[in-house]
Amino acid sequence: MGKNYHITHNPNGGWNVLGAGNSKPSYILSTKEQAIKVGKRIAQNQQSELIIHGLNGKIQGSNSYGNDPYPPRG
Numbered sequence: 001m002g003k004n005y006h007i008t009h010n011p012n013g014g015w016n017v018l019g020a021g022n023s024k025p026s027y028i029l030s031t032k033e034q035a036i037k038v039g040k041r042i043a044q045n046q047q048s049e050l051i052i053h054g055l056n057g058k059i060q061g062s063n064s065y066g067n068d069p070y071p072p073r074g
Contacts, residue, residue, distance in 0.1 A: 002046025002066075007035045008053045017042065040065075 004020040015035035016025035026042070029035045036052060040063070043050040047066040054060045 002043075002048040004049040004051060005039045005043050005046070006051045006053060007032065007039050008057070009055050 005026075006016075006018045006020065008016045008018055008025075009032075010016050010025070010028055014028045014030050015032045017027040017029070017035050017039045018025045027035065027038050029038060036050075039050045039052075043063070044065045049062055049064045049066065051062045052060050
């Protein structure tokens, strides 16, 4: 399982796709939707989690693309 990726607002404009523990974003995209699309592709490739933050920095949601220890029933 790879490192988790975060979608965060860039104070200079746009949205970051940021790997956990990295000081610089992997990508800076103009819209949040674009950043989520790219982040999802990376997280699926890395079998990791994608954490989506709002403008205020609070977590709005997350998606796990790895080996989830608590998968849903059914």
